[in-house]
Amino acid sequence: MKKPAAITCAFLDIGGVLLTDGWNHHARRRAVKNFKLDGSETEARHRLCFAAYEIGKLTLEEYLSTVIFYVKRSFTRAQFRHFMFAQSKPYPAMIDLAAQLKHRHGLKIAVVSNEARELNAYRIQKFGLDRCVDFFVSSCIVGLRKPDADIFRLALDLAQTPAGQVVYIENTPMFVEIAAGLGIRSILHSDYRATCAQLAALGLPIDQGVIRASR
Template identity: 50%
Template sequence: METRQRITTLFLDIGGVLLSDGWDRNARKSAAQKFDIDHQEMEERHRINFETYELGKISLDNYLKSVVFYEKRNFNIDDFRKVMYSASKPFPEMLTLFKTLKEKYSLKIAAVSNEGRELNEYRIRKFSLDDIVDSFISSSFVHLRKPDMDIFQMAMDIVQGTASEILYIENQPIFIQNAEQIGIRSILHHNYRDTLVELIGFGLEPFSSDCGLLTEEVTLIT
């Protein structure tokens, strides 16, 4: 029977796993409606500019000047930035889950995410992500962006871990597939319960059965 190497390190996506996406299509549509902006034109300008912002090559203000404030508005950039930030919401069960696993198994945790600098820094502070995450390999910090496989190699270099010791939790299949090409085991995240069951299958069981872990979930992997 094959024995899996013990997991010592977790790579976590932020948007879609720990928190809501920071600035997704729905958030942009809502902001366009709130400020009475042409949504279609805003989307086209976003498409052209956002990758550059996520790579850390332009500031959030420069992104917004190109996407929203390319003409005179009856609101200011601070007003818009506040609405943009307010779209971020926590996933409390996921935050608690990974905090518990970190403490129980002395795991190293790195966030490997595509996020613009200002938005990323706001989300780290607002939701105290640095209480859980040891290293932030954010696209705007390292100037690499998933699906570029170099970002995973850089993350391994930063945490000083080998692929066989790492488990990556992500909600985008293409990023999972790329990480697996270099030997990183992965969980495609859909929801809390499914991810919890898969984590237990990797030997990372956060709770005993009398502390909230569902009996039927344990049964599935034993």
């Protein structure tokens, strides 16, 4: 049997892997409660325009005008933006894992994520993701979003790496299936230890002795 090619590159998601999700339904529910919004109306407006926001067709201000500030509010845009950004929290052990893949194992590291521009920029800077990531294939920049397989094809082109030499770490089963269908060895991330075990099975052991985390 032919030996699998050595892995030389890792693709990682951000939300649910390196950080919490930036603006998911849990965060929106918290916003509804905190700002006393109409939950049904807010969610309906969000669903109609968020895809356009994630691929860079709407700015944050345009998104907020459509979803939140279509009527006069008792709070300011700045207050709401601050709340949105504050929902992002790191998974330190997973960020350390990415750094180990880069510095210990010499892998090229890319992020392939569905993220809106302003949140994406904030999250990269706030949590220092650019210290361990070589390049970002963010939906807001490339105009493609998962589950479109073309975002993975673009990432492969940018990495200049064959699919068989890439490992992809992602917490959404559908996206794992799509990447695997392109020949990318994919890990469905559920927790830190399980992902470390799967990486070790691929010949990429991670030192778990320094940082502990639930994800």
